Amino acid sequence: MQFMVIGHDGSDPGALARRMAAREAHLKLGKELHAAGKWLFAAGILNEAGTLVGSMIVCDFPSREELERQWLKKEPYLVGMVWQQVDVQRVQVAPFCAAK
Numbered sequence: 105m106q107f108m109v110i111g112h113d114g115s116d117p118g119a120l121a122r123r124m125a126a127r128e129a130h131l132k133l134g135k136e137l138h139a140a141g142k143w144l145f146a147a148g149i150l151n152e153a154g155t156l157v158g159s160m161i162v163c164d165f166p167s168r169e170e171l172e173r174q175w176l177k178k179e180p181y182l183v184g185m186v187w188q189q190v191d192v193q194r195v196q197v198a199p200f201c202a203a204k
Contacts, residue, residue, distance in 0.1 A: 106144070107171055108195045111159045111187035123156060126184035137175060144197060162197060
């Protein structure tokens with residue numbers, strides 16, 4: 105099953121510092137999940153000033169429960185309280201965009 109996960113950073117003064125502190129671990133885990141075929145693509149969400157304020161990941165897991173178990177329970181942006189809100193939606197990637 106494919107999912108779109110949108111993580112919204114906090115808006116408090118320490119939000120960007122928390123993001124930067126957890127960023128290396130987040131990217132490391134993302135690379136591992138991408139190599140395993142779990143993350144299909146990802147992007148940082150920017151505000152009008154060009155500052156990172158969230159993340160969007162399209163991923164593929166057997167179920168919502170597996171997404172939680174294999175990824176979100178150990179996601180550095182959740183553990184580090186960077187993402188204050190996470191929205192998860194089932195999606196279907198267009199066939200011409202699917203990994204080859």
